[in-house]
Amino acid sequence: MNRLSSFFRTIQVKLIIIYVLLILIAMQLIGVYFVSAMKTSLTSNFTKELQERAELLSVLAAQNLGATGESADESMENLRVLVNNLFNMNGAEIQVLDASGKVLTTSKPSHADYVGTKNMQTVVSRALQGIRDNEEYIIDEDNVRKKVVAKPVISGGKIVGAIYIAASMSDLYSTMERVNNIFISGMFLALALTAVLGVILAHAITSPIKELTRRATAVAEGEFQQKMPMLGNDEIGQLSKAFNYMTSRLRDALAQNEEEKEKLASILTNMSDGVIATDETGKVILMNRRAGEMLQVEDGHENVEGVDIMSLLHLPPEERDVLEHGMMHSMIIKNGTPDGNEFLIRVTFTPIHRREFGIIGTIAVLQDVTEQEKLEASRREFVANVSHELRTPLTTIKSYTEALEDGALQDPELGPRFTSVIQNQTERMIRLVTDLLHLSRLDSKEALLRKQPTSVMEMLEEVADRFSFQMREKDIKPTIFIGSGVETAWLDRDQIDQVLDNLISNAMKYTPEGGAISIEARISEDGQLAISVQDNGIGIPKKDLDRIFERFYRVDKARSRNMGGTGLGLSIAREIVKAHGGTISLQSEFGKGTKVTFTIPMTNQGGEAM
Known part of the structure; x- marks a missing residue:
């Protein structure tokens, strides 16, 4: 049922129905007009013929009415001949009436008993009154439709009788029925031919539409290479052209969309x-x-x-x-x-x-933002540490200066001691500021490395000599080991000396009396110069190893400050080694000692401006 309903909703069926209805309406209009005109024409001709026959018969009958004696009998015989032979019509009855309306003769033998009786019809009365146009339709006892015509018979200026003609219209209506049947047959034939032509024409119109629908469905399912053939330049051809243009633009838009999606996916991924x-x-x-x-x-x-x-x-x-x-x-x-x-x-x-x-x-x-937050925390800690490091000596200097102003300067014992404390704290501040400036230059890379060939053995021996007095005071035994192949390296001697000074100074601070410090230089596996400073001091707890190179970070803060440290030594050492293109690492075990190793390239390459 649904398929049948959908079939009748198709354009093809609608076109066929429209064509058939148009032809049917046109044929109906033509038929109504044609049948009406034909009926009017046939009826008019039929009536005109009856009128002419009646007129002629009235003229001939005027010569025979009004006679007397033998002449009257002859006249009646002439009227019978006229009515029965000359003017006889198939299916028609002709009566000749006298002035009183009595029937003198009739052409229909079955109505012979009408002779001598009066014809009382209206048309007869009107004709006997001299009115010439008298006609009407009647239906007789046999249910036959007839046309009745009556004409007056005038002789010598007087009405001497009338002619009455009642003709059956059966032949006329039979002719009209045949014409109607022919017209209806022609109409059905025209409708059949119209239906066939409608099917052909509807197929010619709907076939490209069906093909366009099929290809549009394929495009909707993702087949964007569909293309309609151009079969003409009519509306369907223009529609096919628009469809091809649409699919072309759609392919371009989808390709651009895919490209944008790939770009977005690549951006999101990376x-x-x-x-x-x-x-x-x-x-x-x-x-x-x-x-x-x-x-x-x-x-x-x-x-x-x-x-x-x-x-x-x-x-x-x-x-x-x-x-x-x-x-x-x-x-x-x-x-x-x-x-x-x-x-x-x-x-x-x-x-x-x-x-x-x-x-x-x-x-x-x-x-x-883990690193960012760490950096922010480091900055805050750095500012706090700098403030604290500066505040401590400044507070000491201020308090001792006030004591000197209050009279301690005149005291032979307190005066020199207070002055010495102020001098030590001032030197401590100078060292702190110097280290900060040094770190600032390293961070901003304002200082340039002045690399030159340097004897590694000579450099290490001079470092040991610089700390020999302090080592003898703590009974620390230094050892220097030079590996095979270690002779000359390209480096900034002043900067590397500062690194070694920081490392050995730290080793001495945290190595008890009678300990040992070992300085070693060798060639690493990747061909770089590796210098290490190892002690057997107190070591560093494991929890502090990851932060040991941070600025102002101290394992034992109180002890480090008492020893005059700024907490920036290892930070400066790391920046100097990094500027040379090397790395620095620290290994330590709490209570057993610490080993710091840094590597730098042997040749004049790598590194960066300081």
Whole structure:
């Protein structure tokens, strides 16, 4: 039933029905007009013929009416001959009436008994009154429709009788019925031919439309190479041309869209920030690889599609209200790694608005700010340390200066001692400021390395000589070991001397009396010069090893300050070695000693401006 209903709703059937209805209506209009005109014409001709016969018969009958005697009998015989022979009509009755309306003779033998009786019809009365145009339609006792005509018979200026003709119209209506049957047959034949031609014409029109529909469906399913043949320049041809242009533009648009999608996917994949997109309900619909790495999500987007972003980022419940109101904001969340490390992620939420629908989703950008926060903490700690390092000697200098102003300067014992303390604290501040300036130049790379060929053995022996007096005081035994192949290296002698001075100074500070310090130079596996300073002192706790090269970081803060250290020695050493293109590392075991090793290239290459 549905298929039949859909069939009758097709354009082809509608066109056929329209053509057939147009022909049917046209044929009906033509038939009505033609039949009406034919009926009028036939009736008019039939009536005209009756009128002419009646007129002629009235003229002939006027010569025979009014006679008497033998002449009257002869006249009656003449009238019978006229009525029965000369003017006889098939299916018609002719009567000759006298002036009173009596029937004198009739052409129909079955009505012979009418002779001598009066004809009382209206047309007869009108004819006897001298009215010539008298006609009417009647239906006789046999249910036959007839046309009645009556004419007056005038002789000598007087009405002497009338002619009455009643003719059957059966032949006329039979002729009209035959014509109607012929017309109806022709109409059905025309309708059949119209239906056949309509099928052919509708097929010619709908066939390209069906083909266009089929190809449009194929395009909708992703086959964008479809192309309609151009069979003409009519409306369908123009439609085919428009379809081909549309598919061409669609291919270009989709190719551009695919290119943009690939660019976007490449950008999202290679971004250093994580990106998560959600729908209006907060369900994840997109996540790039970096976001998966930050959140330790395996398989990235496929594994979290449909997951609520609140549970994915472990956000507090009150955050949902903020997201639903579409407010752009950011927050810091903590996340841990399987190995126990913790890092910080800054999440920035940006709502996606559409004019008609409001908020349709949210974009969350994830940034790993662990290092940034560490740097901020380091800066704050650095400022605090510098402030503290400067405040301590300044406070001491101020207090001792006030004591001297109060009279301690005149005291032979306190005066020199207070002055010596002020001098020591001033030197401590000078060392601190000098180290800070040195670090500043290293950071800004303002100083240039002045590399030159340097004898490694000579450089190490001079370093040991510079600290020989202090070592003898603590009974520390130094040893120097030069590996095979170590002779000359390209380096900035002043800078490397400062590195060695810092390392040996630290080794002496934390090595008890009677200890040992070993200085070793050798060629590393990658062909660089490796110099190490090792002691058997108190060592460094494991928890402090990762921060030992930070500025102002001290393992034993009180002891380091009492020894006059600034906490910047290892930081300066690291920057100098880095400027030479090398690396520095520290190995230590608490209570057993420490070994610091730095490597620099042997030849004049690598490194950077200081």
